[in-house]
Amino acid sequence: MSDTYSKARQFIYRNARPLDLARFQYHFENGSQEAVLKTLAVYQNEDGGFGHALEGDLWHPNSTPIQTWVGTEILRELAVFDPQNPIVKGILNYLASGQDFSNDFWYGVVPSNNDFPHAPWWSAGADYQATVSYNPTASLASFYVKVGDKQQSFYKKAEEIVAKAVKSYMASAKPEMHEISCYINLLVDLREMDVSALFDYEPFKEKLIRDVHDSIEKDTSLWQKEYVSMPSHFMKNQASIFYAGIEDLVAFEVQLIQEAQLETGAWAITWSWTDSRVNLRSVATGGSLRW
Known part of the structure; x- marks a missing residue:
C-alpha cells in the first residue's frame, strides 16, 4: 500500500x-x-x-x-x-x-x-416534514444519551427517541444505507450502557448485522462506478462486528482501492450534482468541494 x-x-x-x-x-x-x-x-x-x-x-x-x-x-x-x-x-x-x-x-x-x-x-420541498427518517435522528439521540446529563430535562426525551427509533427499526424492512449507519452509531454509542429499559440489545444487534450484510452490493463490478454500499461504508476495521462473514468482500475492496486510484492520488466520485436549477457539478477535493 x-x-x-x-x-x-x-x-x-x-x-x-x-x-x-x-x-x-x-x-x-x-x-x-x-x-x-x-x-x-x-x-x-x-x-x-x-x-x-x-x-x-x-x-x-x-x-x-x-x-x-x-x-x-x-x-x-x-x-x-x-x-x-x-x-x-x-x-x-x-x-x-x-x-x-x-x-x-x-x-x-x-x-x-x-x-x-x-x-x-x-433540497427542501413543501413536504419536507413528511419525509423524515431516523437519519440523522437515531444517531443524534444516542449521542445525547451517551454524553448528556441525566439530570437535564431533555435527557428523558432523548431516551424516548432512542427507544422509538429501535422499535421502528425492529418492525421495519431493511432501511437504506445512510439510515443503517445511524443505527450503527446508536448501537456503538450505547453498547456499554444499560439500555434494557429502552430496548432489547441483542436482537437489535443481530438484525443490524444481517441488514448490513444484505445492504452491501454483491455485484462488485458496480463498486467505484455507482453509488452503492461497500464494506467500508459500515465498518472501520476487522474488529467490527460486521466483519465476520464478509471477509472476501473486505479483501476485494482493499484490492480495488489500490487498483482504482487515479494518478492524482484521488478516486473517481460516483455521484454528481444534477439539479439544473443550480447547474453545478461537484469535484471531490479531499473532503470539500470545488465549483
Whole structure:
C-alpha cells in the first residue's frame, strides 16, 4: 500500500480542508486530537450547532441537524465524549433547543437549505416534514444519551427517541444505507450502557448485522462506478462486528482501492450534482468541494 498511501497523502496535502488534513494527520502521522478539535470548532455556531459547509454538499452557514451530525461523527472518530468539552457542550445545547426538531425528529432537510448552494438531495420541498427518517435522528439521540446529563430535562426525551427509533427499526424492512449507519452509531454509542429499559440489545444487534450484510452490493463490478454500499461504508476495521462473514468482500475492496486510484492520488466520485436549477457539478477535493 506504500505507493497508494503516498499518492493519497500528496493529494490530501494539496487539496484538503484544514479540518480534513488535521484528521488525516491525527490518524496516520503525528497529529493531535487538539488540532482536530481546534479546526472543528471553527464550524460551530453560537447556538452549539454546526454549519458553514461542514457537510460538504450543503453550504449552509447556519446550524442544521445534518451538519451537527457530521460534527458528532468527528467527535466519535476522536473518542471525545466529555460533556464539559466546549464543542460537546454546545452540541448538547443545540440538540435540546428544539431547533429544527418536531415530533421527536431532527429534520435531515430544512427549508433554509434552499437559500444556499447544496446538492439536490438536500433540497427542501413543501413536504419536507413528511419525509423524515431516523437519519440523522437515531444517531443524534444516542449521542445525547451517551454524553448528556441525566439530570437535564431533555435527557428523558432523548431516551424516548432512542427507544422509538429501535422499535421502528425492529418492525421495519431493511432501511437504506445512510439510515443503517445511524443505527450503527446508536448501537456503538450505547453498547456499554444499560439500555434494557429502552430496548432489547441483542436482537437489535443481530438484525443490524444481517441488514448490513444484505445492504452491501454483491455485484462488485458496480463498486467505484455507482453509488452503492461497500464494506467500508459500515465498518472501520476487522474488529467490527460486521466483519465476520464478509471477509472476501473486505479483501476485494482493499484490492480495488489500490487498483482504482487515479494518478492524482484521488478516486473517481460516483455521484454528481444534477439539479439544473443550480447547474453545478461537484469535484471531490479531499473532503470539500470545488465549483
